[in-house]
Amino acid sequence: MEYVLETNNLKKVYRDFKALNNLNIHVPKGSIYGLIGKNGAGKTTLIRLVCGLQKPTDGTYTIYGVKNSNPEILKVRKRIGAIVETPSIYQNMSAKDNLIEQFKLLGIPNLEEIDSLLELVGLSNVGKKKVKHFSLGMKQRLGIAVALAGNPDFLILDEPINGLDPQGIIEIRELILKLNKKKKITILVSSHYLDELSKIATCYGFVDSGQIIKEISAEELEKKMEQKIELKVNEAKDFILYFEKNNINYEIVDNHTINIYGKINIPKFINNLSKNNLQINEIHEKEESLENYYMNLIGGDKND
Amino acid sequence: MIRLLDAGLKRIFKSRIFWIILFIVIGIAVMMIYNSYSDLKEFDEVVKIETLFFNLTTVMGFIVAIFVSLFLGTEYSDGTIRNKIIMGHKRIKIYLSNLILTVFATVLFYIIYLIVISIIGIPIFGGITMSISNLLLIFFDIFVLICAYSSIATFISMICSNIAIATIVNIVLILAMVMVSISSMNILSSPKTVVQSTMVDGAIQMVEVPNPRFPTENERNFHQQVVNVLPTGQSFQIAGQTADPKILSLYSGGVTIIFMGIGLYLFQRKELK
Numbered sequence: 001m002e003y004v005l006e007t008n009n010l011k012k013v014y015r016d017f018k019a020l021n022n023l024n025i026h027v028p029k030g031s032i033y034g035l036i037g038k039n040g041a042g043k044t045t046l047i048r049l050v051c052g053l054q055k056p057t058d059g060t061y062t063i064y065g066v067k068n069s070n071p072e073i074l075k076v077r078k079r080i081g082a083i084v085e086t087p088s089i090y091q092n093m094s095a096k097d098n099l100i101e102q103f104k105l106l107g108i109p110n111l112e113e114i115d116s117l118l119e120l121v122g123l124s125n126v127g128k129k130k131v132k133h134f135s136l137g138m139k140q141r142l143g144i145a146v147a148l149a150g151n152p153d154f155l156i157l158d159e160p161i162n163g164l165d166p167q168g169i170i171e172i173r174e175l176i177l178k179l180n181k182k183k184k185i186t187i188l189v190s191s192h193y194l195d196e197l198s199k200i201a202t203c204y205g206f207v208d209s210g211q212i213i214k215e216i217s218a219e220e221l222e223k224k225m226e227q228k229i230e231l232k233v234n235e236a237k238d239f240i241l242y243f244e245k246n247n248i249n250y251e252i253v254d255n256h257t258i259n260i261y262g263k264i265n266i267p268k269f270i271n272n273l274s275k276n277n278l279q280i281n282e283i284h285e286k287e288e289s290l291e292n293y294y295m296n297l298i299g300g301d302k303n304d
Numbered sequence: 305m306i307r308l309l310d311a312g313l314k315r316i317f318k319s320r321i322f323w324i325i326l327f328i329v330i331g332i333a334v335m336m337i338y339n340s341y342s343d344l345k346e347f348d349e350v351v352k353i354e355t356l357f358f359n360l361t362t363v364m365g366f367i368v369a370i371f372v373s374l375f376l377g378t379e380y381s382d383g384t385i386r387n388k389i390i391m392g393h394k395r396i397k398i399y400l401s402n403l404i405l406t407v408f409a410t411v412l413f414y415i416i417y418l419i420v421i422s423i424i425g426i427p428i429f430g431g432i433t434m435s436i437s438n439l440l441l442i443f444f445d446i447f448v449l450i451c452a453y454s455s456i457a458t459f460i461s462m463i464c465s466n467i468a469i470a471t472i473v474n475i476v477l478i479l480a481m482v483m484v485s486i487s488s489m490n491i492l493s494s495p496k497t498v499v500q501s502t503m504v505d506g507a508i509q510m511v512e513v514p515n516p517r518f519p520t521e522n523e524r525n526f527h528q529q530v531v532n533v534l535p536t537g538q539s540f541q542i543a544g545q546t547a548d549p550k551i552l553s554l555y556s557g558g559v560t561i562i563f564m565g566i567g568l569y570l571f572q573r574k575e576l577k
Contacts, residue, residue, distance in 0.1 A: 051390045053576040077392030084390075085577070088383040093318060101384075104311035106391060146387065 002029040003062075004154050004186045005050060010059035012045050012210075019045040021210035022059065027188050027203070032180050034201030035190040036294060042210040043190040044085060047158045051082050063154070078106070081152035083160060087143020091132040095123050095142050098131060102149040113149075121145040121175060137168030144175060155179065157189045161196055169196060176200050194290045208298040223249070224293060229260040229269075232282035242276050308393060308401035316409050321374040325367060329413045332360065333420035341428055351429045353421070354439060360417050361446055361539040365453050365481065367413060369474035372406045372457035377467030386576060399462055399571045403564060406454040411447065441549045445542055448556035452535045455560040459567035463574065478536065485537035488527040491519055535559060 005027040012020040020042050027033045037043050048054045050061060052073075061068050066076045089098045099114045118124045121141040131139060140160055147155060157176070161169045177200055179185045191197050197204070204221060206214045216224075226249075233239060236252050243250045249261040260269075266283065273280060316322050336356055343349040379385040379402075388398050432439060457474050464470040498515045501508050519527065531537030532547070532555045541547035 048577070051386070052392075053386060053389055055575075074392040074394065077390060080390060082386075082390045084383075084386055086383055088386045090315070090378065090382050090384055092320060092378075097318060101311050101315060102387060104314060105307055105388060105393070107307040150391070 001026075003027055004029050005061065005063055005188065007046070007050075007061040008059055010046070010049065010061055011057045012042075012049060012054065013057045018210050020049070020056075020059075023207070023211055025205050025212050026215060027186065027205075029186055030180075030184060031202045032176065032187045032189060032200050033203045033205060034197035035188060035205050035207060036192065036194060036197060037190075037207030038192055038298075041207040043207055044158055045210075046207070047082070047084055047156055047188075047190060051080070051084060051156065052077060053084065078150065079152050080154045080156065081144075081147030081149070082156035082158075083140075083143045083147055084156075084158050087139050087146070089131050089139065089142055089146055092130055094128045094130060095126050095134075095145070096128075098142060098146055099149060102146045106150040108150060117145045117148055120148070120178075122171065135168070137164050137171060140164065140168065140172060141175065144172075148179070151183075153185055155185050155187045157187065159191055160189060161191065161193060173200055194294060198290050206294060206297050214297050221290070221293070223261055225290060226261045227263055228286045229264060229266070230282075230284040230286055231258045231260065231280050232256055232284075233258060233278075233280050239273075239278055242273070242278060246272075305397045305401055308388065308397060309404060312401055312405040313408075316375070316405060319375055319378075321371060322409060325371050326413060326416060329360070329367065329417050330420055332363065333417045334424070336360075337421065337425050337428065340425075344429070352433055353425050353429050354432055354434045354442075355543075355545075356421050356425055356429070357418060357439075358442060358446070358543045358545065360414060361449060361542045364410070364414075364446075364450065364539055365478040365536055366475065368406070368410050368450070368453040368457050369478045370471070371409060371413075372454060373461050373467065373471035373474045375406065375409070376402055376458065376461035377470050380465040381467045389576060395572050395574075396568055399458070399568050400564075402462065403454060403458045403567075406458055407451055410450045410454055414446065414450065438549070442542060442545075445538070445549050445552045445556070448553040448560065449535055449538050449542065452538075452556040452559040452563075455563040455567070456535070459563040462567055462571050465577070481534045481536040485531055485534050485540055488530040488537065489540060491517075491527050492524060492531065494518055533559065 003026050005025065007023055007025045009022040009024065010020050011018070011022055023042065023046060025035075025046070035043050035046070045054075049056050050063065056068070063073065063076045064079065066072050090101065093101070095118060096114060099117060100111060103111055103114065115124065118126075121144055123138060123141055123145065126134070126138070131142060134142065144155075144157070144160070147157075160172050160176070164172065173196065176187055176189065180187055180200075189197065189200070198218075202218045204214075204216050204218065205212050206216075230253075231239075233256055236255050236258050239250070239258055240252070242248075243260075251259040251261070253259055266285070270280065270283065336359055340349075340351040340356060344351050385398070389395070456477070460474050460477070461470045464473060494517055495515055496518050497512045499510050500513045502511050503509075531541065532552070535556060538547075538552050538556060541552065542549075
């Protein structure tokens with residue numbers, strides 16, 4: 001798999017505080033990578049390092065295969081657009097002037113694309129209104145437009161829906177999906193709003209205490225979040241043949257635990273197992289949500 | 305670097321603080337002409353136009369401090385400095401382009417000031433009496449002095465991410481330099497002797513005695529160095545035409561290079577948010 005961003009034991013220490021502690025992340029090309037973690041988990045620190053705003057204390061990262069220590073990284077950065085925490089826009093300028101600034105900084109002489117960018121983010125009708133009079137959602141969308149100047153193929157959005165009203169959240173969500181699907185932009189989006197991320201992400205990275213504790217594709221996660229039955233058995237491997245034969249979606253957790261995914265008629269299921277001489281000791285019906293999954297990953301209450 | 309300068313130039317002319325200061329500078333020019341005209345009328349004072357040309361240097365420090373703090377501080381308060389880094393501009397180029405832009409804006413303020421003084425002042429007070437070579441030499445001093453002020457203010461504004469703190473530090477620093485310069489200039493201008501009144505046989509007699517506060521040779525050298533090194537001291541010397549114009553630019557150049565060097569070193573290591 002081709003990765004746009006990879007890190008190798010990335011570490012960032014602020015005095016005595018380890019913000020990143022040997023963090024390893026792999027952002028696949030073409031994905032919407034949801035970086036999930038509570039406040040202070042290290043999401044923004046990771047983004048600051050990747051954007052070159054700060055230097056790692058230890059470890060490395062590569063963007064499009066170019067290591068951060070390679071001088072070529074400056075050229076590769078031109079392929080990145082980013083919003084770190086708040087949109088980086090001049091408050092006393094209009095939306096158009098902000099984009100002209102960005103185009104000039106990028107050395108793009110042709111300013112024709114500005115109108116289409118404004119249209120893409122739904123700001124084509126704001127005229128000469130200064131950004132300081134914009135709503136938070138409009139500022140966020142302009143921030144994305146600024147980040148999109150120069151047609152980057154990797155977009156980093158740090159908490160893009162923070163503080164937005166429901167309408168603003170929907171607009172940003174749709175914009176992210178549009179950019180990923182129509183413009184084929186790889187997007188790394190950090191958030192602590194699990195529900196929102198679950199609507200757009202194709203991959204997830206769960207961050208806690210400066211580490212990625214789990215990377216998982218949306219497909220795998222969806223599978224895990226389906227209705228689940230946990231079986232406690234004497235010998236898990238004895239069940240494999242039966243499950244395979246009957247197309248049952250299963251996962252061997254350990255030698256004595258099996259998870260069965262999907263809707264199942266439990267009495268009938270137990271009866272069939274019994275007919276095949278497969279004895280179960282315990283059976284538990286569980287329903288997993290992204291929230292439960294996340295809480296289980298980070299260790300539940302102890303992290304709150 | 306050209307891209308940074310191109311974008312920065314556009315921002316200067318879009319910036320409200322640039323136009324506000326420009327109008328203030330025009331106001332200062334008109335006020336100076338009016339004051340000189342009043343002196344001419346009331347006291348029959350001879351006003352040399354070149355004196356008016358150089359007078360703006362006395363407030364140049366404050367003009368640069370305010371403009372640079374607010375212009376560059378916006379990059380941090382609006383977070384736009386991040387865009388430059390994210391798109392791969394080298395920090396050294398970002399710093400230098402900001403320094404060049406602030407020098408450019410300040411020189412522009414000065415040129416507008418000179419134009420206003422010339423247009424209104426020359427018909428009233430007459431033309432330039434100084435030799436052109438000397439005038440150009442002093443203008444060169446003023447240019448390097450502007451570089452020194454800009455270098456100090458850029459250093460503070462690029463290292464301190466808080467626009468309010470950077471503005472206060474810049475203004476307080478200029479105030480402090482003005483006070484130190486005035487104090488050193490007062491010491492340097494103290495007379496060798498003072499007239500003392502003494503009672504001799506019941507009658508008061510005025511006797512000239514050595515000034516106990518007259519600085520020693522070493523003290524004079526020290527205070528002269530202070531006035532030469534501090535940009536505010538140079539401003540007063542340029543306005544009063546009391547120093548050798550050939551050496552002033554060396555001091556300003558030194559100040560410019562030192563602050564630029566330290567600023568570049570620290571900005572390369574600065575952790576941006």
